[in-house]
Amino acid sequence: MKKILLVLSLLLLVGCAKGEKGESASSGDDVLKIGILQFAQHPSLDNCREGLIEGLKEEGFVEGKNLKIDYQNAQADMGISAQIANSFVSNKVDMIIAIATPAAMSAYNATLNTDIPVVYTALSDPVAAQVADENKNPVGNITGTSDILPVEEQLKMIREILPDAKNIGILHTSSEANSDSMLKIYKDLAGKYNFKIVDEAINTTADIPLATDNILSKVDAITNLLDNTVVNSLPTILDKANEKKIPVFGSEIEQVKMGCLGSEGIEYISLGNQTGKMASKILKGEKEAKEMPYETILEPNLYLNSKVAENLGIKIPKDLLDRAVENFSEINLAEGK
Incomplete structure (x- = not known):
């Protein structure tokens, strides 16, 4: 009888151990947590997020399986962006992925005294944002991908389409480092193509209508639109223009779909995918963010919208039409709403 009781006791202990082990496995100990901080809600940044999640998946990190994603959008508000980044740190996420320059800066500041890596995407000038040095090397535990515009190619394309244009307008947010950086590049190169850059600074989305009216009275065309606050108001700008x-x-492509005439730009799903693969190396322990130089997409793509050209009475040169990766024959403003 004593032997039977001993065997039963041993079986019970083994069963409890298995139960504890099973409970531990199901509690998510092997699941990595990442916080995605997106600065604003617009198609370019949405495509970035879609691409990076796909990039993570291709490398074996699948949401709901071995990955938990906390996605937060700052709605183009720097204060909210900082709050979200700090909440991710408080929740001890394994990584913060920041989409757009203000989000990257918020994440960088929030993680300075932690070991949480930050991976950014859609950051135009990492050097100006002070998250990388002139050699593309990180200045902390932060790396990612830049969406810096091919400005010279853009100006050349505008000149081909508008041979008589003189003044090119750029709307920009005074507090966005990426906007200041891109504006300087435009001003440095504009003279080469006989353009004068006319810029109009804004602080918030509420400034867009008046700023747009002001700049449209002085220019032959508007360009840039890499500024997150400005892009967020693209439908308003297009209506007025x-x-x-x-x-x-x-x-980029989404803005041309929505009603911009053309763009020499990048494709943001691909940029996000590239970012997801960089993040995967860090999550796998193959690399540390602080030892990974930031990356860019080197070859721009030409996107055109023939419907917009027709509405504006503009004839696009045949060589540009032939070179375009995509030429849209309709306007899809719903993409931006």
């Missing part, structure tokens, strides 16, 4: 028959040139 179309009324005055002034073309707007975008920075």
Whole structure:
């Protein structure tokens, strides 16, 4: 009888051990937590997020399986961006992925005294944002991908489409480091193509309508649109520009779909995918963020919208039409709403 009781006791102990082990496995100990901080809600940044999640998946990190994603959007508000980054740190995420320059700066500041790596994407100038040095090396436990525009190619394309244009307008947010950086590049290169850059600074989305009216009275076209606050208000800008028959040139494919005339830019799903693969190396322990130089997509793509050209009475040269990766024959403003 004593032997039977001993065997039963041993079986019970083994069963409890298995139960404890099973409970531990199901409690998510092997699941990595990442916080995704997106600065604003617009198609370019949404595509970045879609691409990076796909990039993570291709490398074996699948949401709901071995990855938990906490996605937060700052709605183009720097204060909210900082709050979200700090909450990720408080929740002890394994990584913060920051989409757009202000988000990257918020994440960097929030993680300075931690060992949480930050991976950014859609950051135009990592050096100006002070998260990398002139050699592309990180200045902390932070790395990622830059969406710096091919400015010279953009100016050359505008000149081909608008041979008589003189003044090119750029709306920009005074507090966005990426905007200041891109504006300087435009001003440095504009003279080469006989353009003068006319810029109008804003502070918040509420400033967009008046700033747009002001700049449209002085220019032959608007370009850039890499600024997150400005891109967030693209439908408003396009409405006002179309009324005055002034073309707007975008920075990537989604803006051309929405009604910009053309863009020499990058494709953000690909940029996000590239970012996801960089993040995967860190999550796998193959690399540390602080030893990974930031990356860029080197080859720009030409996107055109023939419907917009038709509405504005503009003829696009055949060589540009032939070179375009995509040429849209309609306007999809719903993409931006």
